[in-house]
Amino acid sequence: MxxxxxxxxxxxxxxxxxxxxxxxxxxxxxxxxxxxxxxxxxxxxxxxxxxxPGLIDCHVHLAFDASPDVLGGLERPGLAERMREAARRDLAAGVTTVRDLGDRGYLALELGMGLDGPEILAAGPPITTPRGHCWFLGGEAAGEREVRAAVRERAARGAHVVKMMVTGGEMTPGSRSHLLQYGPAELRAAAGEAHAHGLPITGHAHCAAGIAAALDAGFDSIEHCSFFTEDFYELDHALIQRLAASGVVASLTAGVAPGAPPPPPRIQARLSAALEGLSVMYAAGVRFVIGTDAGVGPPKPHGVLPYGAEMLVGAGYAPVDVLRAITSVAAETCHVDGRKGxxxxxxxxxxxxxxxxxxxxxxxxxxxxxxxxxxxxxxxxxx
Ligand SMILES: [Zn+2]
Missing domain, CATH: 2.30.40.10 (Urease, subunit C, domain 1)
Incomplete structure (x- = not known):
């Protein structure tokens, strides 16, 4: 003992x-x-x-190497070993559980690290529309039938969560963050199927319409929860009130490495508006966790979660609420409460x-x- x-x-x-x-x-x-x-x-x-308690990062991509050419990195040999190295970095930083919200070929479910890495909860390839956001990870599905089949496949493979791209995203050429990818019937089908298999479902949403659509469909959490418009960023205060009242979890994208290079210009331009958005969501009482999106680019190497906590406190969050978010609330969000957090x-x-x-x-x-x-x-x- x-x-x-x-x-x-x-x-x-x-x-x-x-x-x-x-x-x-x-x-x-x-x-x-x-x-x-x-x-x-x-x-x-x-x-x-x-x-x-060991910390929980609710949104990482072990398959992304935080290099300027993340997509190229997916093609280089030795991907599984690089993913293990990324996971070890998380563990060394005190992140003992990670939720991987997008790999290729379900690799994150098969790393077999045991106690040499954090506990890995994985979504497999995110469900996305044909040529939609992150289609290159292999999760394309269109229409209710295909979406349901995609959820069932993930459940059968032992995924711990379903990740769906409700809106477009920044890293995919041709994809638009401020536009919806799916209609309400497909989103409801995905949520219903995930819940029927006992899995939480989280939606990637970068715009108000995406956040509202995920809420309408009964998603359990919303990644990024940002308010992009085509040209800039515009908070929707009524929607933030609705989000707070729903108890649905906002997985806030926070955390960059010290001395990191700036994010891409489109993100950089929206950064102060996004920080204000974080403050408004906190004041409204939105339930939140942190999902760093680690690996997605040079500002976000693996193991960056403590800096995400620092960022939220800088935006006016009370440290105790941030600590709960990255431990007990994260465990509840990931369905590992009673065991983690x-x-x-x-x-x-x-x-x-x-x-x-x-x-x-x-x-x-x-x-x-x-x-x-x-x-x-x-x-x-x-x-
Ligand atoms: Zn991501």
């Missing part, structure tokens, strides 16, 4: 002082205080550290130790001192 003693413990919801976390067979068995039980191997984590009896001992107090200074997340995966310390730099 392992006994981890910490002066501060954020359990996924709240902060507690002077706690001892007992771990056996990879799981947390108790959270106590005082003297650890006799025979336990005691680890004093330090005088000024915080113990947290909390330090509590019965949960996997996926743990992160950081220097300082992230409730006081969120950048503490960027200084991981130790990471545990199922109770086992993660060694090496992960790169």
């Amino acid at each position: 392992l006994a981890l003693r910490a002066p501060r413990l954020f359990d996924g919801r709240d902060l507690h002082r002077d706690r001892v976390v007992l771990v056996e067979n990879g799981r947390v068995t108790a959270v106590t205080f005082g003297d650890p039980p006799e025979g336990a191997a005691v680890v004093e984590l330090g005088a000024d550290v915080t113990l947290l 909390m330090i509590a009896p019965g949960h996997d001992a996926d743990l992160l130790v950081v220097a300082g107090d992230p409730l006081d200074d969120i950048t503490a997340l960027c200084r991981p001192l130790a990471v545990y995966r199922m109770g086992r310390p993660v060694s090496g730099e992960g790169s």
Whole structure:
């Protein structure tokens, strides 16, 4: 039995002082205080550290290499090994669970890393229209019948989530972020089929019409949740109120590496408007998680989630809400609550130790001192 003693413990919801976390067979068995039980191997984590649940990034692409030529990278030999390396980077940064929202050939489901990487929850190729956003990942489907078949295929292959491109996107030539790709019948069919198989469904939506369509169709979460127009960015306040009231989760695209190159000009021009949008959504009480979209381009290498937390706090979010978003709320969104996202009896001992107090200074997340995966310390730099 392992006994981890910490002066501060954020359990996924709240902060507690002077706690001892007992771990056996990879799981947390108790959270106590005082003297650890006799025979336990005691680890004093330090005088000024915080113990947290391992973090959860709700939107990554292990198959994307964050290079200037992400699509070219898909074609180079050794893709699976590069995906494992990307996953190890996440783990080293304290991200013990990732949700991969778009790979090719279901590779993210088959990496077989065990405890050498984070737990990988994967969508397989996102469902998209013929030649629609990210069609090159292999998930093209048109019409209700094909969409239902695509969802069933993912369920049969063991996918953990269904990802659907409700609107166009930025990285696909010819695709338009401010336009819908699917009609209401196809979206409803996908959501109904996903739910019939017990899977959550998340929709990529970059414009107000896309957000509204995903809400109408009964999606569980909305990726990006941005308000692109053809030329710029325009918040829809009534829609934000509706989103907040729905309880549907906004998976906010936050997090860039320090010193990273700027995003593409179309995104750069909209950045301050998008930041204002984040503040408005928070003030409205929208339920949220963070999905970094790691891998999608040079500003977003793998393992960038702590910087996403920093970005939201910079946009006015309370640190405690951000910490909940990347632990317990993310676990609920990914349907792994009860197992991930909390330090509590019965949960996997996926743990992160950081220097300082992230409730006081969120950048503490960027200084991981130790990471545990199922109770086992993660060694090496992960790169
Ligand atoms: Zn993405």
